Amino acid sequence: MIFARKATTPSPAHAARLIGLGSYLPPQKVSNADLASRLDTTDEWIRTRIGVAERHIADPATATSDLAVEAGLRAMKSAEVEHVDAVIVATATPDHHVPGTAPLVAHQLGLRQIPAFDLSAGCSGFVYATTVAAGLIHAKTAGTVLVIGAEKMSAVIDPADRSTAPIFGDGAGAVVLTAGHADEPGALGPAAWGSDGEHADAICIPDGGSRRPSNPTDGVNDPYVRMKGNEVFRHAVRRISQVTQESAAAAGWAIQDIDRLIVHQANARISAAVANTLGIPTERVPSNIIHVGNTSAASIPLLLSHSAIDGQLKARQRVVVTSFGAGFTWAATTLLWPIDLQALA
Ligand code: COA
Numbered sequence: 001m002i003f004a005r006k007a008t009t010p011s012p013a014h015a016a017r018l019i020g021l022g023s024y025l026p027p028q029k030v031s032n033a034d035l036a037s038r039l040d041t042t043d044e045w046i047r048t049r050i051g052v053a054e055r056h057i058a059d060p061a062t063a064t065s066d067l068a069v070e071a072g073l074r075a076m077k078s079a080e081v082e083h084v085d086a087v088i089v090a091t092a093t094p095d096h097h098v099p100g101t102a103p104l105v106a107h108q109l110g111l112r113q114i115p116a117f118d119l120s121a122g123c124s125g126f127v128y129a130t131t132v133a134a135g136l137i138h139a140k141t142a143g144t145v146l147v148i149g150a151e152k153m154s155a156v157i158d159p160a161d162r163s164t165a166p167i168f169g170d171g172a173g174a175v176v177l178t179a180g181h182a183d184e185p186g187a188l189g190p191a192a193w194g195s196d197g198e199h200a201d202a203i204c205i206p207d208g209g210s211r212r213p214s215n216p217t218d219g220v221n222d223p224y225v226r227m228k229g230n231e232v233f234r235h236a237v238r239r240i241s242q243v244t245q246e247s248a249a250a251a252g253w254a255i256q257d258i259d260r261l262i263v264h265q266a267n268a269r270i271s272a273a274v275a276n277t278l279g280i281p282t283e284r285v286p287s288n289i290i291h292v293g294n295t296s297a298a299s300i301p302l303l304l305s306h307s308a309i310d311g312q313l314k315a316r317q318r319v320v321v322t323s324f325g326a327g328f329t330w331a332a333t334t335l336l337w338p339i340d341l342q343a344l345a
Contacts (some may be wrong), residue, residue, distance in 0.1 A: 015187040016134035016145075017180030018335065020081065021343040022074025023173040023305035024067055025292065026058040032166065039162045046166040047290075051268020055169030055293035057154045063095045067172035068150035069108040071301070074344035075146060075174035076109070084176060085142035087116040088133055090125030090149045090297040092326065093156055094118055097208075105148065115142075122203065123264050123325025124193070125149060125297035126173070127333060130321075131191040133177050134333075140179075148174040149297035156205055158224035167267070168225075169293030173301020185316050186338030190250035192243045193331035199235065202228045203326035236270050239330040241277040244322045247332035255279060257318055260337075262307065264323035265289040265299045274322075286312045296325065308343035315339040 031054045032043035046052055058067060068089055076082070087109070089102040102116035121128040126149035133145040150172035157168050180187055206222045208214045214221050240263060248258060255278050263271045268289050275285045286307040295302055300321055307313045315337055322332035 014138045014140070015180050015182040015189070016130070016137045016177040017184065017186040018175055018188065018338050018341065019178050019186060020075040020079025020176030021174070021301070021305050021308060021341060022071050022078050023171065023302045023343070023345045024070035024074065025056040025171045025302070026062060026067065028057050028059060029054045030057050035166055039160070039165060041162045041166060049269070050167055051289050052166060052293045053290045056171055058152050058170040062152065064091050064093050064150050064152045065095045065101050065104045065108065067152065067170065068101065068105045068148045068174070071150060071172035071174040072105060072109050072146055072148050075176050078342055078344045079176035081144060081176060084111060084114065084144045084146040086114055086133070086136060087111060087146045087148070088119055088129045090119045090121065090129040090147070091151055092120060092122055092125065092296055093152045101150070121325065121329045122327050123266065123294070123296045123299060124323045124327070124329035124331045125325070126300045127191070127321055127323045127331035128193060128329065130175065130177065130188065130333060131193060131331060134188050134191065137177060137179050144176060144178040146174060146176055148172060149299070149301045151296040151298045153296055156223065156225050161224065163229055164225055164227055167294050169295050171292055171295040171298045171302050173298050173305050175301060175304070185336050186341070187336050189334030189336070190247055191331065191333040192246035192250065194243065195327045195329045197327060199231065199328045202231045202235070202328065233267065233270060235328055236266055236324040237273040237277065239328065240264070240270070240274045240322050240324045243330045243332040244274070244278060244320050247322070247334055248320055251334040253318055253334065258320050259284060259317035260307070260313055260319045261285045262300060262303055262319060262321045264325070265292065265303055266294050266324065299323070305343045305345050308341060309345055313337050
């Protein structure tokens, strides 16, 4: 059984509007040559099959909340705000099972006593979180929300697994959303989202949760992401293409109206297959996977930030942001690119 929601249109008066954008990458880079020196792989295989040349890896003392704080600071500086009404951190790699990461981040940002919570939806986490934030703004529960996607994927990737180690990287990105009108630049349009837990084992960390608590003495202790790459690939292309169409249609946009398609950076071949399926020219599909790999929930805000800084996102462009991840989950939203947004990286 598939649980999916069709796109819903926010009222014109209370759309969420993008006013701040920031991102952060930990300084250390790991090249394909570095990986090939310890794994049975090659630079050529990783570049052609995944599209990655290097990824950023956080040092052992750095946790997801540290990456999130850096991105959050930059987004708030970009928005020129010192306060927000709520913080949502989308992550699959929280600092701890308990407490959530968002209260730690809010505290570090000096945002005392505001609501702060995590959202877990795999690589779709950031688009899910912006959808939730837009709902809070629409309901007037919050006026301004900081939404962060942050991951220390290196904490959950088996360094000896050549089918996952070349793919993933660490990083964080963040946006500030505030109340606005649906027709003004910066406004988020209708979101489309869904999930299908039938494929829960396609991307899964087997142990350490309540299903199989980590117990090294019983030999149950696999704390790493295990992935059925081919299955994920097939479903990702289908779901991203579908949810992009749903979101665009709900906004009244034809596919050819989309100026920029911001696709979750899972694999360069997935993005190419989506562009091909939808008939969108590849020059309208920005990419940064070659330098950052798949950063899961951080992927979309990192790509937004990098694309804004390198001039690929311009005022009033019609943008669709679209993602797919563990669960399976998928989500997309439309966005009119703001005027005068200064992204900070
Ligand atoms: N280096 C060299 N060879 C590798 C390799 C590596 N890093 N990883 C796998 N291979 C080998 C396999 O063992 C297999 O060898 P065989 O034919 O002798 O059995 C061969 O390459 C092909 O493996 P396959 O799994 O079919 O490759 P693929 O083209 O599907 O690429 C992924 C594998 C993981 C890159 C690809 O399936 C993928 O990107 N899936 C989506 C993953 C993803 O996006 N996850 C996050 C979603 S949010």
